[in-house]
Amino acid sequence: MHLKKISLFNYKNFGDAVFDFDSKINCFTGRNGIGKTNVLDAVYHLAYGKSYFNPMAVQNIKHGEDFFVIDGAFDKDGRDEQIVCSVKKGQKKILKRNGKIYDKFSDHVGLIPLVIISPSDRDLITEGSETRRRFIDTVISQLDAHYLQDLISYQKVLVQRNALLKYFAANRTVDKETLGIYNEQLNALGQPIFEKRKKFLSDFIPIFSKHHHAITDSAESVQLVYQSDLSDKDFLELLDENFDRDRVLQYTSAGIHKDDLSFEIDGHPIKKFGSQGQQKSFLIALKLAQFDFVKKRSGEKPILLFDDIFDKLD
Template identity: 50%
Template sequence: MHIEEISIVNFKNLNEVKVGFSPKLNCFIGNNGAGKTNMLDAIYYLSFCKSFFNASDQLNINHEENFFMLNGNYHRSESKEVISCGLQKGQKKQFKRNTKIYKKLQEHIGLLPLVMITPSDGNLILGGSDERRKFMDGVISQYDQNYLNDLLKYNRALLQRNNLLKQFASARFFDEELLSIWDSQLVEYGTRIHEQRTIFVEKLIPVFQRYYSFISQGNEIVGLEHQSDLYGNDFEAELKAALSKDRAAQYTTVGIHKDDLVLNIGDYAIKKLGSQGQKKTYLVALKLAQFDFIKEISGQKPILLLDDIFDKLDQHRVEQIVTTVAGEQFGQIFITDTNREHLDTIIRKMDTDFRIFNVQSGKVELAQ
């Protein structure tokens, strides 16, 4: 699967862009702030119906305009797909597949598998547990629509339960039977979510460790562990046991919304003791393992977006990453960099069809 062409109007600083891509390697080169990362984000948007960086869709509209439009032509298996999105200020965005409007955006997730590696992935290590849960949820949702549905229903039930707890505290009144309605929903959806997260992490760990070992040339040992209240515990019993604590806190203190991933290098948290290069290697290995996982489940090679990933890595690790992504297991790749030497090294190593684009002040042109 690959994207053949993209048309962009008023998306961030990209006012009017229309370019065709190589089915293998595509490189965007330009100074910081030129629009390279925005190109990757536009491709990401067409896969996930949202920006990788902006939680608010309105922020993706060029500040001097009232709307943005994205259109991508894809080659998927033996079929052609045209995916388009339009958003006008103050209105709801419209997503289309082959001119047919999606009734629910979640129906689109997983159609165009994609993995993006960016400097902001550092939040997986440095941020809170919500960042690591989003990572798990984002991967599993790409291939399991039932998981995504369960997650949405769980979060709605959690919101209702938390609102009830606040209302009880405010009114100095308590109705356990009313609360139990939401307890049963949390247990139903949460148990299934826990099962899928457990399977995902168990399968991810050996692939992740193999990638890390290759990139670091075996110099470090890394670990990954899924933490959850549901391991060895009955969720319904846990909710009952935590009831007095929940009432005092006025929110639900146990459940899969408290899950975390423990990220270690050796016997220690990489957050505390890992060097910048080790942290970057950890993230790249984690995302490449994500790529393998999605490819195996979906039967398609995801599009791989690499945004400025060579910063803070020594030459040996850069070469190991390039050697990895040059393999046949990878399909279409997009890379951004400010350093043309990096890109020339990649092109020589990969020995494949490629296109290089110069990006300057929101203008994107094929390099001569």
């Protein structure tokens, strides 16, 4: 995968800018605040249909303007691909491939394999489980369109089940039949997601460990520990067991939407026991493993973006 050119119109601090790229290594240098990271984020935007740093699309529009456009020209296995992403205030985001508008953004995921390494990756350590689930889902979805569709469908059913629980509480009633339908749907979608996450991590962890050892060359050991409610119990059984609790909370308290990935160093949470340098090495190894994993499984070398990676290294 080779990004040949990118054009930015009213994107963040850029009014009108064009960048041409070599097929190998490209570097941006300059003082702080000139927009180096913003160029990388624009490239990410074309791969994923959203910003890596600010998911609120309209907030990426240049101050004083009412739209932005990112236009990228790629070479994918000798085939030209033009990807255009545009946002106008008050309107839906538009993502186009070779002039054709996508009906669903999910259809675009995986076309442009890309990995970014940034100081913002520290959120994977400091933020909640949703951030780490998103990392797992991002990697798998780049390679498995069915996984992404199951994930989207699961979230829709989850929202419906939670709405039903709120209805039960508001009306002091229970409809076991309707609840059972949602439970069956969550199970049918959630179980394959759990199995694919588990398989992914069993393949991914050795790659991560290899990169971490190469970066640190130290005796410390690091672990990625998958934590899921489904590891010990059947999903339907979990839903039944937690029904009374769910009625009180008015949301579904168990399931793959509660999965987490524990980051550990020598058996302890790296968030509490790792230095800034150790955390940074951990995250770089994680992202390099992502690069290798996607490259091996897709047969295509992803675009690799580095943003100030030597910050906070011991």
